[in-house]
Amino acid sequence: MSEVPSPLAHHFDDLTQQKEATTLGMWTFLVTEILFFGGLFAGYAQYRTLYPQAFAAASHHLDIVLGTINTAVLIASSLTMVMGVRAAQLGRRKQIVIFLLLTIVLGLVFLGIKAVEYTHKYHEGLIPGPGFALQGEERMQVRFFAFYFLMTGMHALHMVVGVVIVGMIAFFAWRGRYSPEYYGPVDVTGLYWHFVDIVWIFLFPLLYLLGRH
Amino acid sequence: MSTQVAGRPERPELVAEPRPNYLANGYGIKSWLLTVDHKRIAILYLVSITVMFFLGGVFALLIRLELLTPAGDLMAADMYNRMFTMHGVVMIFFFLIPSVPAVLGNFLVPMMIGARDLAFPRINLLSWYVYIVGAGFTIAVVIFGGVDTGWTFYAPLSTIYSNSNVALMGIGVFITGFSSILTGLNFIVTIHKMRAPGMTWFRLPLFIWAHYATSLIMVLGTPVLAIAVVLLAADRIFQIGVFDARQGGDPLLFQHLFWFYSHPAVYIMILPSMGVISELVTCFSRKRIFGYTFVAFSSLAIAVYGFLVWGHHMFTSGQSIYAGLLFSVLSFLVAIPSAIKVFNWSATMYKGSISYETPMLYAFGFIGLFTIGGLTGLFLAATSVDVHVHDTYFVVAHFHYIMVGGAIMGFLGGMHFWWPKIVGRMYPEGWGKFAVLMIFAGFNLTFFPQFVLGYMGMPRRYHAYPDEFQVLNVMSTAGASILGVGYLIPMVYFLWSLRFGAVAGPNPWGATGLEWTTPSPPPTENFDVTPIVTEEAYSYSKEEPEVVGGTQSTRASLR
Ligand SMILES: [Cu+2]
Numbered sequence: 001m002s003e004v005p006s007p008l009a010h011h012f013d014d015l016t017q018q019k020e021a022t023t024l025g026m027w028t029f030l031v032t033e034i035l036f037f038g039g040l041f042a043g044y045a046q047y048r049t050l051y052p053q054a055f056a057a058a059s060h061h062l063d064i065v066l067g068t069i070n071t072a073v074l075i076a077s078s079l080t081m082v083m084g085v086r087a088a089q090l091g092r093r094k095q096i097v098i099f100l101l102l103t104i105v106l107g108l109v110f111l112g113i114k115a116v117e118y119t120h121k122y123h124e125g126l127i128p129g130p131g132f133a134l135q136g137e138e139r140m141q142v143r144f145f146a147f148y149f150l151m152t153g154m155h156a157l158h159m160v161v162g163v164v165i166v167g168m169i170a171f172f173a174w175r176g177r178y179s180p181e182y183y184g185p186v187d188v189t190g191l192y193w194h195f196v197d198i199v200w201i202f203l204f205p206l207l208y209l210l211g212r213h
Numbered sequence: 214m215s216t217q218v219a220g221r222p223e224r225p226e227l228v229a230e231p232r233p234n235y236l237a238n239g240y241g242i243k244s245w246l247l248t249v250d251h252k253r254i255a256i257l258y259l260v261s262i263t264v265m266f267f268l269g270g271v272f273a274l275l276i277r278l279e280l281l282t283p284a285g286d287l288m289a290a291d292m293y294n295r296m297f298t299m300h301g302v303v304m305i306f307f308f309l310i311p312s313v314p315a316v317l318g319n320f321l322v323p324m325m326i327g328a329r330d331l332a333f334p335r336i337n338l339l340s341w342y343v344y345i346v347g348a349g350f351t352i353a354v355v356i357f358g359g360v361d362t363g364w365t366f367y368a369p370l371s372t373i374y375s376n377s378n379v380a381l382m383g384i385g386v387f388i389t390g391f392s393s394i395l396t397g398l399n400f401i402v403t404i405h406k407m408r409a410p411g412m413t414w415f416r417l418p419l420f421i422w423a424h425y426a427t428s429l430i431m432v433l434g435t436p437v438l439a440i441a442v443v444l445l446a447a448d449r450i451f452q453i454g455v456f457d458a459r460q461g462g463d464p465l466l467f468q469h470l471f472w473f474y475s476h477p478a479v480y481i482m483i484l485p486s487m488g489v490i491s492e493l494v495t496c497f498s499r500k501r502i503f504g505y506t507f508v509a510f511s512s513l514a515i516a517v518y519g520f521l522v523w524g525h526h527m528f529t530s531g532q533s534i535y536a537g538l539l540f541s542v543l544s545f546l547v548a549i550p551s552a553i554k555v556f557n558w559s560a561t562m563y564k565g566s567i568s569y570e571t572p573m574l575y576a577f578g579f580i581g582l583f584t585i586g587g588l589t590g591l592f593l594a595a596t597s598v599d600v601h602v603h604d605t606y607f608v609v610a611h612f613h614y615i616m617v618g619g620a621i622m623g624f625l626g627g628m629h630f631w632w633p634k635i636v637g638r639m640y641p642e643g644w645g646k647f648a649v650l651m652i653f654a655g656f657n658l659t660f661f662p663q664f665v666l667g668y669m670g671m672p673r674r675y676h677a678y679p680d681e682f683q684v685l686n687v688m689s690t691a692g693a694s695i696l697g698v699g700y701l702i703p704m705v706y707f708l709w710s711l712r713f714g715a716v717a718g719p720n721p722w723g724a725t726g727l728e729w730t731t732p733s734p735p736p737t738e739n740f741d742v743t744p745i746v747t748e749e750a751y752s753y754s755k756e757e758p759e760v761v762g763g764t765q766s767t768r769a770s771l772r
Contacts, residue, residue, distance in 0.1 A: 009334075010330075010738075011330035011331075011334065011407075013743070020406050021332040021402050021403075024405055024406060025332060025399075028432055032398070032435070032436050035436040036437070037440075038440075039436070039441060039444075039470055042470070043455065043466060050463070051461065128451060128452075128453035130452060139460065140460075142454045142460060143453070143454055146455055147455075
C-alpha cells in the first residue's frame with residue numbers, strides 16, 4: 001500500500017515511542033474516567049448507606065431480565081473487540097473490520113435495550129423531577145432513580161462515543177491504514193471499550209442486584 | 214550540552230541555514246487557529262488568559278470601589294454578590310488554573326526535555342478550543358447578568374434559591390475542566406515518553422517536576438469537579454433531590470465533591486509557579502539548586518497530600534468533628550513539603566552570586582508572599598482558630614497571598630524570564646523593576662489590611678460594613694489601584710518590546726537548560742538535532758568559568 005502516508009507523526013522518533021505514548025495517553029485518560037465515575041459512585045455509596053431500605057425497594061423497579069441480557073451483550077462485545085485487536089496485531093485486515101463491526105452491532109443492541117428500559121421507566125413515572133410517581137414514604141426512592149439515570153446515562157453516553165470511534169477505526173482498517181507495526185489506535189480503542197464494559201460490570205450489581213434476594 | 218544527530222534518517226546531518234522561527238512559520242489567521250505547534254498554542258493561551266485576567270480585574274476593581282465606603286452606594290447587595298462571584302470564577306477557572314501550565318508549560322515542557330512537541334499536538338490545540346468554548350459560556354453569563362452564589366456554588370443556594378445563571382455557568386466550568394484535563398494528560402505522557410536521550414528523571418529541570426505533579430492533580434481532580442457540577446445542574450434543573458435536604462438529600466455532599474477538586478486546584482495554581490521559582494533562583498544565584506531530590510519530591514508530595522485535606526474548608530459546616538480533626542492534622546502536614554521548597558530556595562541563594570534582574574525580584578516577591586500566605590494557612594488549618602476567622606477577610610487575605618502573591622508573581626517572573634526566548638527580544642529592564650516594585654507594594658497594601666479586618670471580624674461577601682472598618686478598607690482599595698497599574702505596565706512594555714526591544718540572542722541570562730540552547734525565538738521543530746543530555750540540571754557550578762576558559766563572570770563568558 002504505497003499510497004498510505006507514513007503513520008509516524010513528525011514529533012516522534014520511531015513507531016515504538018509513538019505506540020507507547022498513545023497507550024500511556026489512553027491509560028491516563030481512563031484514570032480520569034475512573035475519577036469521573038468515582039464521583040457518582042461516591043454519591044451513590046453515601047445515599048445507599050443513608051437510605052438502605054429505600055434503595056433496596058427502588059431497585060425492584062428495575063428489569064433484571066433486560067439488565068442481565070445487556071450484561072451478557074456487553075461481555076460478548078468485549079470478546080469481539082479483543083478479537084479485532086488480535087486481528088490487527090496479525091495484520092488481517094478483513095478480520096479487523098468484521099470483528100469491529102460485530103462490536104458495533106453488540107454495542108447498538110445494548111443501547112437499544114437500554115432505551116427500552118428507559119421508556120418503561122418513563123411510562124411508570126420513575127423519572128426524577130416534578131412528575132415523579134412515588135410520593136409519601138416512597139418519595140425517598142427518588143435519589144436511587146437520580147443515580148440510576150445519571151450513572152447508566154453517563155455510561156450510555158460513553159457507549160455512544162465508543163460506537164462512533166469503533167466505527168471510525170473500522171473504516172480506517174478497511175482502508176488498510178493498520179499493520180502489525182502500526183495498530184496503536186485499534187489497541188487503545190480496545191482499552192476504552194473494555195473500560196466502558198467494566199463500568200457496567202460495577203453498575204449492574206450495584207443498581208440491579210444489591211438488596212434483591 | 215553536546216548535541217548530536219539522533220532520530221530519523223531523513224533529517225539532514227547539519228542544517229546550513231537557520232530554519233525560520235516558529236513565529237515566522239506562516240502569518241495568516243489560519244496558520245494560528247489551526248496550528249499544532251505547542252509554542253503557538255502557548256501564545257494563543259497567553260492572549261486568551263490575558264483577556265480573561267482583565268475581565269476578572271474589572272470585577273475586582275468594582276468590588277474595591279464599592280468597599281471604599283461603609284455604605285452600599287455603588288451597587289446593591291445582589292449586584293455585589295454577582296461581582297465577587299464572577300471575579301472568583303473568571304480569575305480561578307479562566308486565568309489562574311491555565312496561566313502557568315497552559316502558557317509557559319506549553320511553551321517550555323517540550324523544549325526543556327528536548328522534544329519536538331508535546332505528545333499529542335492536536336489534543337493540545339483541542340484543549341485551547343475547549344477553553345475558548347468554556348470562556349464563551351462565561352462571557353455569556355456575564356452578559357446575561359452573572360451568578361450570585363460565590364465561586365463555590367454551594368447547595369442549596371445554587372440548586373434552589375438562586376435565580377441567577379447557575380446552570381449556564383456550571384456548563385462553562387464543566388467544559389473548561391476538560392481543557393485542563395487534556396493539558397495535564399499531554400504533559401504526563403510527554404514527560405514520560407518524549408525525553409531526549411540522557412534526560413533522566415533526576416536531570417529534569419524542577420519546572421518539569423512541578424508540571425508533572427500539577428498534571429497529576431489536573432487529571433485526578435478535575436473530573437470530580439465535573440461530576441459535582443453535573444449533579445448540581447441536574448439537581449437545579451430537574452429537582453432530583455441529590456442535594457435537597459427537604460427531600461432527604463445532603464448539601465454537604467456537594468461541598469465534599471467540590472473541595473475534593475478545589476483544594477487541590479490551589480496546588481494547580483501554585484505548583485507550576487514554584488517550578489518557575491526554582492528556575493529563577495538557580496539562574497540568578499548562579500548555583501545548583503540545594504537538595505534537588507527534595508524539591509522534586511516535595512512537588513509530588515504536595516500533589517498527593519493535597520487530595521487529603523479538603524475538609525479544612527468545612528470545619529464550620531457541620532461535618533463530623535473527628536473528620537475535622539483529621540483534616541486539620543493533614544493540613545498541617547501539607548505545609549512540610551511547601552516549607553521544604555522555601556528552605557531550599559533560600560539555601561540555594563546562600564553564598565550564591567545573586568543578581569537583581571526583574572525575574573529574580575519576582576522570585577523574591579514570591580518567596581516572601583508565599584511564606585506569609587502559607588503560614589496564615591496554618592492558622593486556618595487549626596480548627597479552633599478557623600471557627601473564629603472562617604468566612605472573614607482573614608481567609609480572603611490568606612488565599613490572595615497564595616494565589617496572587619504566589620501564583621501570579623511566579624507567572625510574571627516566568628514571563629519576564631522566558632519572554633526573550635518566546636519573542637526573541639528583551640523587555641526594558643528599568644520598567645520591569647519599576648513594575649515589580651509597584652506590584653509588590655500595591656499587593657501588600659491591598660491584602661495585608663484584610664488580615665487585620667478579618668481578625669477584627671469583618672465577614673467576606675458583604676457590600677456594606679460598619680464604619681470602624683473604613684480606614685483599612687480605604688488602604689486596601691488604594692493598594693488595589695496601585696496593583697492594577699502595576700499589572701498594566703508589563704502588559705504595555707511587553708507589547709512595546711515586540712518591535713523595539715533589544716535583540717535577545719539565544720541565552721541572555723546565561724542560563725542552563727535545553728530551551729536556552731536553541732535560537733530565540735526557536736524554530737518550529739525546537740531543535741535542529743535532538744540534544745543529548747550529559748549533565749545534571751542547573752550546572753551553574755564554580756568550575757564553570759574554567760570550563761569555558763575565561764576569567765570573567767560566567768554570564769559574560771557565556772554570552
Ligand atoms: Cu484548601
